[in-house]
Amino acid sequence: QVVVTQEPSLTVSPGGTVTLTCATSTGAVTRGLYPYWFQQKAGQAPRTLIYDTNYRHSWTPARFSGSLLGDKAALTLSGAQPGDEADYYCLLSYSGFRVFGGGTKLTVL
Amino acid sequence: QVQLVQSGAEVKEPGASVKVSCEASGYTFTNCPLHWVRQAPGQRLEWMGWINVGNGDTKYSQKFQGRVTITMDTSASTVYMELSGLASEDTAVYYCGRDGVDSSGRALDFDYWGQGTLVTVSS
Numbered sequence: 001q002v003v004v005t006q007e008p009s010l011t012v013s014p015g016g017t018v019t020l021t022c023a024t025s026t027g028a029v030t031r032g033l034y035p036y037w038f039q040q041k042a043g044q045a046p047r048t049l050i051y052d053t054n055y056r057h058s059w060t061p062a063r064f065s066g067s068l069l070g071d072k073a074a075l076t077l078s079g080a081q082p083g084d085e086a087d088y089y090c091l092l093s094y095s096g097f098r099v100f101g102g103g104t105k106l107t108v109l
Numbered sequence: 110q111v112q113l114v115q116s117g118a119e120v121k122e123p124g125a126s127v128k129v130s131c132e133a134s135g136y137t138f139t140n141c142p143l144h145w146v147r148q149a150p151g152q153r154l155e156w157m158g159w160i161n162v163g164n165g166d167t168k169y170s171q172k173f174q175g176r177v178t179i180t181m182d183t184s185a186s187t188v189y190m191e192l193s194g195l196a197s198e199d200t201a202v203y204y205c206g207r208d209g210v211d212s213s214g215r216a217l218d219f220d221y222w223g224q225g226t227l228v229t230v231s232s
Contacts, residue, residue: 001171036218038154045204045222046146046154052215089154091219096168098144098156098218 002026004092004101011107012080020104021072022090028071029092035073036091037066039084040103046089050075080108111135113143113205113223120229126193129226131205138186139163142208144219145179145190149201159208160188195230202227 003025012018020037022029029035037050048057050066053073063079073090085108090101116130131143144159158169160179167179178191188205202225209220 034216034218038219040154045225046219047222048217048219051211051217055211055215055217057217057220058211091154091156093218096159097170098159100146100154100156103153 002092002094002099004090004099006088006090006101006104008102009105009107011109012077014080014082014108016080017076017078018080018106019069020075020077020088020090020106021069022074022092022101023072024092026094029068029073031068033073033092033094035066035068037064037073037075038089038091040087040089042086049088077106082108084108111207111209111221113207113221115203115205115223115226118227118229120231121195122232123196123230125195125230126191127195127228128189128191129203129205129228130187130189131223132185132187133207134186136209139183143179143181143188144206144208145177146204146206147201148204149198152201155201157190157203162188192228195228197230200228200230 005023038046040046049060054066067074087103089103112134114132142161145157160167181188204225205223206219207221208218211217
């Protein structure tokens with residue numbers, strides 16, 4: 001059973017920069033696992049922020065960027081805004097089977 | 110515009126089955142696979158499975174294998190997710206999500222989501 005791990009919670013100051021990471025129990029996260037990042041605000045459906053490691057959705061602000069950092073996928077938020085407070089989930093694909101990470105609760109404070 | 114509209118909330122007794130629908134509109138239904146994802150109260154997202162609407166092929170998470178069945182009705186542009194053997198731990202919001210492509214033709218999974226369907230399992 002594959003396990004995808006994220007930081008349970010992070011805090012960033014308004015205007016600050018924070019990096020969320022996503023690790024897999026199978027070894028290193030690579031482009032071949034097609035990392036996705038989703039944002040979910042309270043009471044809402046998730047929405048895609050980043051796909052295929054580093055591509056922004058049309059509605060994703062430029063302050064969000066995706067990358068590979070060491071053996072993990074990473075989501076970096078530069079210039080955090082209060083409206084970015086949300087849960088963030090990564091998703092990895094294993095030959096068509098998807099696995100979500102446990103999510104990171106991001107607080108902007 | 111693309112829309113995924115799910116069926117309404119359900120209340121089921123333990124041991125029962127539930128069937129949730131996801132009706133697609135605004136695009137060619139058979140072009141885009143559809144996933145099912147659930148989220149228990151206060152918990153993380155869980156991928157349950159998906160269906161290739163073009164040919165009916167399915168893949169299921171090992172966790173739900175044997176309990177979940179995803180089907181489709183192309184005449185109604187609708188995908189269904191049936192979960193059997195319900196227990197209280199299955200109380201969750203169930204979402205469908207579409208796999209699309211971006212403007213460059215690159216795969217863009219979960220580009221649209223349904224509004225979610227709350228399934229409550231209680232005696």
